[in-house]
Amino acid sequence: MTNKKYILGVYDDEDVLLHAIDKIRAAGTKITTVFSPYPVHGIDDALGIERTKLPIAAFLYGCCGLAFALWMQIYMLGFDWPMIIGGKPHIALPAFIPVSFELTVLFTAHGMVITFFIISGLYPRIKVPVMDVRSTDDKFIMAIEVQEGKTDIKKLDTLLRDNGAIEVNEKEVAK
């Protein structure tokens, strides 16, 4: 079991941070990730994070919900036990709209959120690998993984500080 070592650049302003990300990436350093207390706009582009495909997943879940709702209503009222009410059609689609809509929303919302939790590795747990506790308060933490023998820690320290980091720390994380 080896430990992973990270250099953490601490920033206290989002604009300085965004500027620093550009500079540091331009210098050829790979930024592992950035932890921030709130979503920083423009950070996806700056870090080169791809757009998530969750909207596509959400759409597909919605389609499943709609299909399930229509199948359920048509099968139950149209085929399994048709209710004869004043000679009205058994498969009364206009009357099926509300339930179909609700189930579409239900499947979309829950499917999407559960998928989000799974792909992001979020689940209830006691031990949370936090790099720096201030990242949920008021600091922006830029984490750069140290590659043994390759990364020049001193140079990295200077690079971070030159680009507005107020502190530079090291952190080892059990793998």
Next chain:
Amino acid sequence: MQHVSPVREPLVTGGKTYHDITEDVCRQVEAKPNIRWAIALAVALFFLGVFIYSVYRTLWYGIGEWGLNKTVDWAWDITNFVWWVGIGHAGTLISAVLLLFRQKWRSSINRAAEAMTIFAVICAAMFPVLHMGRPWLAYWVLPLPNTWGSLWVNFNSPLLWDVFAISTYFSVSLVFWYLGLIPDFATIRDRATGPIARRAYALLSFGWTGSAKHWSRYETVSLILAGISTPLVLSVHTIVSMDFATSVIPGWHTTIFPPYFVAGAIFSGFAMVLTLMIITRDVFRLKDYITLEHIESMNKIIIVTGSIVGVAYITEFFIAWYSGVEYEQYAFINRATGPYWWAYWSMMTCNVITPQLFWFRKIRRSVVATFIISIFVNIGMWFERFVIIVTSLHRDFLPSSWAMFSPTIIDVGVYVGTLGLFFTLFLLFAKYFPVVNMFEVKTILKSSSGVPHSHKPDSMHAHSPNNHNHHDK
């Protein structure tokens, strides 16, 4: 990159920093319960006791404990149900519709408003379940073959649509609310000193670390949830209104009901948000986050929706006359001048006249006046549902079956009891959960705090904020 508008009022006052926001919101979560909170909880718990007793009487002796009779077979229960569901709508409106419209002022009130939604829907759900008389058979509303034979539920019935609408609404609101809480739970977790608090909030925070990739996905998920919650919230009260509108009872059988109910729901919901937030901002010292600007914005929504409701009342009357149907005409004349005239005119006064006072800026920005008017609106909206339900039923087609409705003490107990349930839940939420959405307020701090965000000059040495405008989309 910073633009301070000369016209817009700041949404966060007092020159706060990011850390101040964390401190101010976490204060009441971390501190010992204060005495005002404890007294309020004691009162709420007393009424929760009233609720439990009234429910016990209702279940043990049956629905006969209520004042219902053969003519008026829906009364306080459905009134309360619609009233509570309507109150819930403001939370979703603030969290979803205002998010889509990019209204920044929603940030500091959305958390509490969404909590209100969830608790209001819980209270609402009590009434149809209790009215079943045998709540242990409540699962019969699910699409299961009847008594395990092969007869299914009737998907043509608006009451069944309600089952789907309310349960979808409740579960989606709960997920939306919880998703918003996760980053704030992480903040509390990272500040917690006690081992129990740290573990509890760690579990609640789902291991949130705030990495850029998670935030990116998180924002997408929030936006889509907002996008689907918007039609959802409109559908819920539309379907609730169809419980009445698809029947053939004069006074109920009107096509105006869906938009009229939705407007009324938002109207009453915002009144309840104001009632709650005016108390919360005072008790928890959050006046820098829930400012007069917030109160004024909500009051403007109250004028709009209150006026829509007023127009709907008048339209109903006009259409009743214009339809030429004598039963329809009688139903409305009876509402205004019959034995329940006092309920009708309470509704008209509270819902149509009082909110018009908000045309005056002085009243819109007065905390005391807003609080009083918000209570009036809450009362008025309760009477609206009472008027629609009871006055339409109590004099039906056959004069021999005309009857009056008067509530029993158990009717009152169940209703007042749900207020106890609601406030118990809300007070527990306000103490143990972050009552203001910290991360969203931090997001708007730079643009909406009125003061340029201060940071040490040495951290800005290399560049001015102007040379990376390309980040600002």
